[in-house]
Amino acid sequence: MHPNAVTVAQALAGLGVAGTVRALPEPAPTAATAAAQLGCEVGAIANSLVFDADGRPLLVLTSGAHRADTFALASLVGASQVKRATPEFVRQHTGQPIGGVAPVGHPHPLRTVVDVELSRHDVVWAAGGHPHYVFPTTYDELLRITAGEAAEVGEGKA
Template sequence: MHPRNEEVRAALLAAGVDSPIVVLDVHARTAALAAEQLGCEVAAIANSLVLLADGEPLLVMSSGAARIDPAVVAEVAGASQVTMAKAPDVRAATGQAIGGVAPTGHPSRLRALVDEDLRVHDTIWAAGGTPDTVVELTFDQLVSVTGGTVVRVR
C-alpha cells in the first residue's frame, strides 16, 4: 500500500472507522470512473474538493453528481472569495494529489463542509489517498472523520 493510503487508514482507525482502503483496477480521478468500477451511482461518490476560502484551504466533500456553487460555498464559509485550489496548494494542504484526496489523513485537519445531498446514500465512496483507491463510508462517518459542517453546496 502507498504511504498516503497508510496515512488515511491510520486516520480512519484513529477516528474509530475500520473501513479498508480498496484498490481499484484503474485510477478513479473522476466520480464517473469510480462509480463505474464500484457499480454504484455517481451521486454516491464523495468528491473531495480543496478550495481556497479567502486564501485558506477548505475541504468540500460534495456528491459526485453535483457541481458546487462557489458563491454558495463562500456564503456558507463566511468568505468573501472562494476559488479552486491549484495542484501545489492541494498537495501542501492535504499531502495528497488531486484525484486522490481523501476526507482525512492530511498533515492537519482542514476546515470542511459536507454536502447534505450525500446523506441519502447508505454507502458513500471517497478517495483513499491516491487516485486508484477508495474507502467506503457512511454519511455519519464522513462527517465525523472530516469534522465537517453539513451544508448545501449548490
C-alpha cells in the same frame, strides 16, 4: 499500498472507521470513473474538492452528482472569495494529489463542508489519498471524522 493510502488507513483506524482503504483496478480521478469501477451511482461518490477560501484551504465533500457552488460556499464559510485551488495548494495542505484527496490524513485538519446530498446513500465512497484508492463510509461518519459542516453545496450534474 501507496504511502498516502497507508496514512489514510491509519487515520481511519485511529478514528474508529470500520471501512478499509482498498485499491481500484484503474485510477479513479473523477466520480464517474470511481462509480463505474465500484458499480454504484455517481451520487454515492464523495468528491473531495479543495478550494482556496481567502488563502485558507476548504475541503468540500460533495456528491459526485453535484457541482459545487463557489458563491454559496463563500457565503457559508464567510469568505470574500472561494476558488478552485491549484494542484500545489492542494498538495501543500493535504499531502495528497488532486483526484485522490481523502477526507482525512492531512498534515493539519481542514475546515470541511459535507454535501447533504450524500445522506441519500447508505454507502458513500471516498478517496483514499491517491487516485487508485477508496474506502466505504457513511454520510454521518464523514461528518464525524472530518468535524464537517452539513450543507447544500450545489445542484445539478457535475
